[in-house]
Amino acid sequence: MRALVIDDSRAMRRIVGGILRGFGYETIDAGNGQEALDALDEHGPVDLACIDWNMPVMDGLTFVNRVREQPDLRGITLMMVTTESEHGHIVRALAAGAHEYVIKPFTADAIRDKLDLLGLLPMEETV
Template sequence: MRALVIDDSRAMRRIVGTILTDFGYEVRQAGHGREALDVLESGSAEGWVPDLCCIDWNMPVMDGLQFVFAVRANPAYRQVTLMMVTTESETGQIVKALAAGAHEYLIKPFTPDALRDKLALLGLLPEGAPA
């Protein structure tokens, strides 16, 4: 399975990327929504479309919510599962993200087990992922 981790923090990209790699994902990264759209576009050209995008909310250039709107507006990415991974934990923010087209929501800080549970719920936990 393939994942795109979008966060302006390199530390957070590394943390999320390491967990997903341990689960068996092939991971690419982007530092904000605009860069992530570029990764999706260039990836599509070579046949690389992610199964999952993990998306921070507060980022420069293009934030996570704008990215969700942009992806949902493009039929080519209809199959991509979008999961917000953010400190924005108020109910109103969660509702806003889900209404925009995000499928799941994970609040920072989180544990690898919490991410595993979300992936299992989404049917995106690769077979053979370590317990």
């Protein structure tokens, strides 16, 4: 399975990517929503995208909206991974088409639990 990790923090991309690779995912990184759309154009659709909300150029909510507008990308499972914890942000993201929402800071167990709920846990974790 393949995942796209979208966050303007290189350290956070490494953390989320490392967790996902421990679960058996191949990962692709992007520093903002526009880079992520470009990566999808270059590498094709992924199974999962983990998306930060606050990023330069294109934020996470705009990315979710853009993905949901494109029929060939609608099959991607979208999971927000962000510091935005207000109820209104969660509602907006889910209404836009995100499947799950993880609030930073998080644990590998929290990511595993969300992937399990989504049916996207490809193997027993090695993290």
